[in-house]
Amino acid sequence: MAKQSLKEPILQAGLRVMFRKGYVGAGVRDITVEAGAPLGSFSNHFTSKEAFAAEVLDRYFDYVKGLVHEALDDASLPPRDRLRRYLDLITDKLAADGCTRGCLIGDFSLEAPGHSELLRERLAAIFIEWRDLFARCIADAQAAGEIATTFAPEELAEFLLASWQGAILRMKVERSTAALERFKRVAFATLFAGEPT
Amino acid sequence: MAKQSLKEPILQAGLRVMFRKGYVGAGVRDITVEAGAPLGSFSNHFTSKEAFAAEVLDRYFDYVKGLVHEALDDASLPPRDRLRRYLDLITDKLAADGCTRGCLIGDFSLEAPGHSELLRERLAAIFIEWRDLFARCIADAQAAGEIATTFAPEELAEFLLASWQGAILRMKVERSTAALERFKRVAFATLFAGEPT
DNA sequence: ACAAACAATACGATCGTACGTATTGAACGG
DNA sequence: CCGTTCAATACGTACGATCGTATTGTTTGT
Incomplete structure (x- = not known):
């Protein structure tokens, strides 16, 4: 293992943001910012x-x-x-x-x-x-x-x-x-x- | 009056495109292309x-x-x-x-x-x-x-x-x-x- | 040392909007 | 009856921001 994964926080932030803005309206950046994670971590965990x-x-x-x-x-x-x-x-x-x-x-x-x-x-x-x-x-x-x-x-x-x-x-x-x-x-x-x- | 207005075609195209893609998902360009209208006409008719x-x-x-x-x-x-x-x-x-x-x-x-x-x-x-x-x-x-x-x-x-x-x-x-x-x-x-x- | 994950940056595409110009049809003066 | 003028509209293009995604190190824990 490496550093503690941010996958979980990103998923939880995604839930919150998509609740607010919908699927199309929720930008990947919105989600990572909400999660306090860098954008690259998103690419890393999700295709x-x-x-x-x-x-x-x-x-x-x-x-x-x-x-x-x-x-x-x-x-x-x-x-x-x-x-x-x-x-x-x-x-x-x-x-x-x-x-x-x-x-x-x-x-x-x-x-x-x-x-x-x-x-x-x-x-x-x-x-x-x-x-x-x-x-x-x-x-x-x-x-x-x-x-x-x-x-x-x-x-x-x-x-x-x-x-x-x-x-x-x-x-x-x-x-x-x-x-x-x-x-x-x-x-x-x-x-x-x-x-x- | 000037040239025949494209407002009506744009409105009708907007209905079709927003049906397909939703409010956020429907881009202004999608709509004007569907209407066969230039993008500028959109700005002109709608704020x-x-x-x-x-x-x-x-x-x-x-x-x-x-x-x-x-x-x-x-x-x-x-x-x-x-x-x-x-x-x-x-x-x-x-x-x-x-x-x-x-x-x-x-x-x-x-x-x-x-x-x-x-x-x-x-x-x-x-x-x-x-x-x-x-x-x-x-x-x-x-x-x-x-x-x-x-x-x-x-x-x-x-x-x-x-x-x-x-x-x-x-x-x-x-x-x-x-x-x-x-x-x-x-x-x-x-x-x-x-x-x- | 070696994976795994972070972290930063950059890509091309598309976003909504704004602006300057060209074109049109009707109003008007002679 | 005709030519000029003028407001309205079409139109093309460009702006800055943001989109989803990809790439390239750098750090971390075992």
Whole structure:
């Protein structure tokens, strides 16, 4: 080994800067300056900005998966409440940043398909994995009679994730959590309502 | 007057290019080349890229409003079917482009808040106007007993628009209309379901 | 000493913007 | 009815900054 690597700080700075400025808007220099690293270190550790972004995205998704498990694996709560718990958790985190940043996965979803086929494919894979995590919880809720079985768990999970991204998008424009709260209010009264009696 | 103005062609080219590459990604040169106009003409007609984008956005929203009225003012259809008609209309248009471009309003919602306060404010205003158009139709549907009155029309309209943007986002990643079709299927069975009996 | 990583600089391309000039069509005086 | 004038617009080009990337030492820890 040589000197202590700056790879990790650069990745973390990349996450922050890309949150602020998006994939295209985040310059490599912006990132290295934020990391307190020289520009050359970027070339050294990453073959391209695109490959770098893919790595940032993967790490971010790992972080998100941690939050998902934190909420959805909580056996002390009924399954339906675990879903709400997740959304509340995210709401708090987004509010803590003043509603200025959203979800990197959603951000990249809008930008990346036009710029990078690599990122687009990574995103597609992420959504599948993400959806399966939620589908399991939804299936449990359906089995417990908390949620109507009109739709398959995967179907509801896809709808939830996509629509939630839409709510986050609105949050950024309005600089308010109103869209997030509205999503929860409406979704849990309709989408995640019990069986029609 | 002098020579025929190239302002209009440049605006139309701007719409196309920004669809493909986003706000940051679309260079002024890309746009003028697409328009077959010299770069100087851009400076002449627009004070900045930001102001230009605002003008493109306004024109795009005018176009969208045309589609909204086309679907929502169709008195031959019951109100609830008009909503579906609108979503079908958009689905067809997005599918016609191979699911590569989405909605400029959604695209800008992601990028603009971090780059331009001007655009952010325009977007917020657009969403309000847009929502009111749908709220009226939803109110009619509620009055006709087609949609449950659990939520206010404005509330449902906001939810619809935000979630629909989320579905479009997914469409771009998956290059398929599956997310759009799923949205309609689920939303009309839950969100826009009749009164619980 | 030898990899690995830092560190500094430079490349060509492209970025958004600005400026000076050429060209145009309509208004106006005779 | 014609020629001059004038504002508006097109147009070509150039600026300084920044883009992503590459290259070349220099330092560091084992």
